[in-house]
Amino acid sequence: MDSSSLIKSPISAELEDFKSLFDSSLSSSNLLLNNVIAHIRQKNGKMMRPILVLLVSRLFGAIQPATLHAAVSLELLHTASLVHDDVVDESTERRGQLSVNAIFNNKVAVLVGDFLLATSLVHAGKTMNHAIIEVISCLGQDLADGEILQLSNVSNPEYSEAIYFDVIRKKTAALFAACTKAAALSVGADKNEIGTACLLGEYIGMCFQIKDDIFDYFDSKVIGKPTGNDMLEGKLTLPALYALNSTNDEWAKSIAVRVKEGTASPDEIAGLIDFSKKNGGIEYAEKVIRQYQEKAVELLRTLPYSNVISALESYINYVVVRDK
Numbered sequence: 001m002d003s004s005s006l007i008k009s010p011i012s013a014e015l016e017d018f019k020s021l022f023d024s025s026l027s028s029s030n031l032l033l034n035n036v037i038a039h040i041r042q043k044n045g046k047m048m049r050p051i052l053v054l055l056v057s058r059l060f061g062a063i064q065p066a067t068l069h070a071a072v073s074l075e076l077l078h079t080a081s082l083v084h085d086d087v088v089d090e091s092t093e094r095r096g097q098l099s100v101n102a103i104f105n106n107k108v109a110v111l112v113g114d115f116l117l118a119t120s121l122v123h124a125g126k127t128m129n130h131a132i133i134e135v136i137s138c139l140g141q142d143l144a145d146g147e148i149l150q151l152s153n154v155s156n157p158e159y160s161e162a163i164y165f166d167v168i169r170k171k172t173a174a175l176f177a178a179c180t181k182a183a184a185l186s187v188g189a190d191k192n193e194i195g196t197a198c199l200l201g202e203y204i205g206m207c208f209q210i211k212d213d214i215f216d217y218f219d220s221k222v223i224g225k226p227t228g229n230d231m232l233e234g235k236l237t238l239p240a241l242y243a244l245n246s247t248n249d250e251w252a253k254s255i256a257v258r259v260k261e262g263t264a265s266p267d268e269i270a271g272l273i274d275f276s277k278k279n280g281g282i283e284y285a286e287k288v289i290r291q292y293q294e295k296a297v298e299l300l301r302t303l304p305y306s307n308v309i310s311a312l313e314s315y316i317n318y319v320v321v322r323d324k
Helices: 003-025 031-043 048-060 065-089 106-126 130-153 161-186 191-215 238-247 250-261 266-278 281-300 307-321
Strands: none
Touching: 003 048, 003 065, 003 106, 003 307, 031 106, 048 065, 048 161, 048 191, 048 307, 065 106, 065 130, 065 161, 106 130, 130 161, 161 191, 161 238, 191 238, 191 281, 191 307, 238 250, 238 266, 238 281, 250 266, 266 281, 281 307
């Protein structure tokens, strides 16, 4: 059995139920809205977050209607945040295709993001679970807080790993933790189980984002974004931060300043990427990923072994070894 089949095997029927509910949530009589949503859904990805919701709910009980509504709500909120982020970052590409704002315009992108967010809240309400509604509402705050923190960090003269980790906790780890917590809540898990679920989601989210950031240091059409895209947006991620702080190289720091200012040329960005790779940045980031992976697996091994545990271990491994 391949990795994908192993991951999905405990939840195959429920995953189809999720897809049906998700599809129905996006139906509209508005032609423009339908066109934009159809464009977004051309690159649906691998449904990493809904799969995680379903697996964790199966870990602690039987999947309920509230589980499916929570999964839809969280995926819609995530999608809305991506549409809005592309406007904020002035990005023209998302998952290897033109972004919504590039094809339509910023006004359409913001309004469609608002529609997705509102639909997310509708499904949060349909869980009929106040605790899940609170999780999703707080996630919306964290995602916005993380984006603002990332923007404010552009003018910060320091190359702080602490700030980097704070940003990705709020922008990515918080999303995965919300998925696992909502999953546990939807099946009536106890307080200790909910705590375990939250930590598991946070560790997976940290792995996921650091892995994503590593991709930006390599040229690959498979990944769906050009090399150096983060630096073009003024963002310095973990490999560059490590190289800058461990070498204290004046040339590299001068380029990093220009990256944050948004004035670095493509050649300068390429040079800083090469510098980061040559000075152990990728190896350091991969080491941090492995540390979070080990924490996640250790958590799972505190629970009775089952096919769901096996699927979650495969899920975590996929997050770490994926190539896009």
